[in-house]
Amino acid sequence: MKRIGVYTSGGDAPGMNACVRAVVRTGIYNGLEIKGIKRGYEGMISNNIIDLDRQSVANIIQRGGTFLKTARSEAFMTKEGRAKAFENIKNHEIDALVCIGGNGSYTGAKIFYEEYGIPCVGLPGTIDNDLYGTDFTIGYDTAINTALDSIDKIRDTAHSHERVFIVEVMGRNSGFIALDVAIAGGAEGVLIPEDLGDWDKVLNHFNNPRKRKKSFSIIVVAEGDEQGGALILEKKLTAMYPDLKIRSTILGHVQRGGSPSARDRILASRLGSEAIHALLQGEQAVTVGIVSDKVVYTPFNQAIEGKKSVSENLIKLAEILAI
Ligand code: F6P
Numbered sequence: 218m219k220r221i222g223v224y225t226s227g228g229d230a231p232g233m234n235a236c237v238r239a240v241v242r243t244g245i246y247n248g249l250e251i252k253g254i255k256r257g258y259e260g261m262i263s264n265n266i267i268d269l270d271r272q273s274v275a276n277i278i279q280r281g282g283t284f285l286k287t288a289r290s291e292a293f294m295t296k297e298g299r300a301k302a303f304e305n306i307k308n309h310e311i312d313a314l315v316c317i318g319g320n321g322s323y324t325g326a327k328i329f330y331e332e333y334g335i336p337c338v339g340l341p342g343t344i345d346n347d348l349y350g351t352d353f354t355i356g357y358d359t360a361i362n363t364a365l366d367s368i369d370k371i372r373d374t375a376h377s378h379e380r381v382f383i384v385e386v387m388g389r390n391s392g393f394i395a396l397d398v399a400i401a402g403g404a405e406g407v408l409i410p411e412d413l414g415d416w417d418k419v420l421n422h423f424n425n426p427r428k429r430k431k432s433f434s435i436i437v438v439a440e441g442d443e444q445g446g447a448l449i450l451e452k453k454l455t456a457m458y459p460d461l462k463i464r465s466t467i468l469g470h471v472q473r474g475g476s477p478s479a480r481d482r483i484l485a486s487r488l489g490s491e492a493i494h495a496l497l498q499g500e501q502a503v504t505v506g507i508v509s510d511k512v513v514y515t516p517f518n519q520a521i522e523g524k525k526s527v528s529e530n531l532i533k534l535a536e537i538l539a540i
Contacts, residue, residue: 218249218312218313218336218496218497219241219249219250219310219312220250220251220252220305220309220310220311220312221249221251221252221311221313221315221493221496222248222251222252222253222254222261222266222309222311222313222314222315223237223240223241223243223251223252223253223254223269223285223311223313223314223315223317224253224254224255224257224258224260224261224285224314224315224316224317225237225257225283225285225286225287225318225342225344226257226258226287226288226289226290226316226317226318226319226321226322226325227257227286227287227289227318227319227321227322227343228289228319228343228345228473229281229282229283229356229473230342230343230344230354230355230356230357230359230360230361230473231281231282231283231344231355231356231360231473231474231475231476231477231478231481231484231533232342232355232356232359232397232481232482232484233282233283233287233317233342233355233356233485234274234277234278234280234281234282234283234284234476234485235277235278235355235476235477235481235482235485235486235489235539236317236340236342236355236485236486236488236489237253237269237274237277237283237285237317237370237489237492238277238278238489239485239486239487239488239489240315240489240490240492241253241269241270241271241273241274242271242274242488243489243490243492244493245270245271247493247497249493250268250530251268251269251270252268252269252309252311253266253267253268253269253273253285254285254314255267255284255285255286255379256286256287256288256377257286257287257288257290257318257322258288258292258293258298258302258322258325259288259290259292259293260285260286260288260457261302261305261306262290262292262293262298262301262305264305264308266305266311267307267500270376278334278477278482278486279476279477280334280483281359281473281475281476281477282474282475283317284500287318289321290325293322293325294303294325299328299329299332299333302329302353303329303330303332303333303335306335308334308391308461309334311336312335312336313335313338313496314326314329314335314336314337314338315335315337315338315340315489315492315493315496316337316338316339316340317339317340317342317346317355317489318339318340318342318343319341319342319343319347319354320346320347320348320521322339322342323339323348323376323520324517324521325506325519326339326502326517327502327517327518327521330501330502330517331533336496336500336501336502337501337502338492338495338496338500338503338504338505339503339504339505339517339520340355340357340488340489340492340504340505341353341354341355341488341504341506342354342356342485343356343357343390343471344356344357344359344360344387344394344472345356345357345387345389345391345393345394346391346393346394346452346491346525347388347389347390347391347393347525348504348506348520349515349519349521349522349523349524349525350504350506350508350513350518350519350520350523351504351506351507351508351513352506352508352509353480353484353507354506355481355484355485355488356473356477356481357393357394357481358477358478358481358484359475359476359477359478359479359481360387360394360440360472360473361394361397361398361401362478363468363471363472363474363475364384364386364394364398364402364468364472365398365401365402366525367384367466367468367471368384368398368402368435368437369402369406369507371384371435371466372402372403372433372435375434375435375464376430376433379433379462380433380461380462380463380464381433381434381435381436381454381461381462381463381464382433382434382435382436382463382464382465382466383436383438383447383450383451383454383463383464383465383466384404384435384436384437384438384447384465384466384468385437385439385440385446385447385465385466385467386398386437386438386439386440386468386472387440387468387469387470387472387473388409388440388441389411389437389440389441390410390441391410391411391439391441391527392407392409392410392411392412392439392441392442392524392527393407394406394439394443394472395407395408395437395438395439396409396439396527396528396531396532397531398437399437399535400531400534400535400538402437403435403538404434404436404437404535405422405434405435405436405471405539405540406418406419406422406433406434406437406539407436407437407438407439407535408436408437408438408442408444408450409439409442409527409528409532410439410442410443411440411527411532412527412532415442416444418536419436420457422434423457423458423461423463423538425453438450438451441499446467447465447466447467448456448465448467450465451463451464451465484507487503487507487512488505488506488507491505491512492505495514500514502516502517503515503516503517503520504517506517506520518519
């Protein structure tokens with residue numbers, strides 16, 4: 218193995234740059250050449266592939282986003298798209314790939330490996346933390362701190378106006394971000410797709426006469442919750458409790474930006490470096506994660522199909538602390 222291609226794919230996440238830097242520098246340290254594939258699978262298809270040396274990744278460890286850029290590629294879902302991508306990979310004499318992204322990106326890498334036999338290591342890069350095979354994903358720590366910072370600010374105005382605020386956070390179909398920021402932000406309620414009894418807990422909160430004396434509340438809702446997003450909940454609660462003064466805030470893509478936290482930079486650096494070690498050890502189609510501080514390889518199939526669960530203990534904790 219002489220030459221490795223690295224790309225970021227799917228939603229960007231703070232720490233992706235630190236991860237690419239670690240791939241490049243560990244690769245060069247081990248005598249490899251590294252190519253950067255821009256815009257994920259889109260760049261693989263359109264031949265947007267550049268040389269990366271140790272200098273090209275200087276001064277990026279602290280930057281959010283991904284300097285390689287990213288995309289969600291529909292063309293790569295087609296056989297023709299992948300054939301074109303393979304032709305470009307072959308022309309650049311790339312022997313193996315490092316894919317930094319989420320579940321959809323892993324799926325693309327797995328199919329590409331099955332069709333063309335290009336070894337690929339997947340690294341968990343998403344703010345959602347919803348990937349099996351690692352305790353934390355790159356970007357998650359920064360995203361929850363960003364969301365928490367906003368919740369603290371909302372708390373100031375909620376308190377001043379004696380209002381109820383519904384804060385919607387990202388997370389696609391999972392509630393990791395919502396649950397963590399609800400606990401850290403002292404929310405009175407949290408709605409996540411994994412807890413089907415959470416709506417009753419929120420209603421209990423407003424029906425409880427002792428609690429109603431409280432002049433303001435914050436309810437955090439995960440965008441993927443089955444009750445709907447913040448605006449739907451605002452309508453429902455307003456219809457049920459016309460006396461409450463309710464406002465909604467959708468935090469949205471602000472959660473994807475910003476300088477990565479120390480935790481994310483360290484995680485990204487470790488994983489980027491371990492991806493090179495995995496390839497040098499002959500791994501072909503695995504993800505690399507860190508579980509209980511140990512590096513873990515998970516076959517693509519398992520990583521894609523496996524479900525990472527939110528902690529029942531944290532769900533209970535959020536309920537207890539909101540009494
Ligand atoms: O997967 C990361 C994420 O930010 C999710 O939390 C969110 O549902 C989705 O991406 C939004 O995707 P897009 O930026 O393509 O609208």
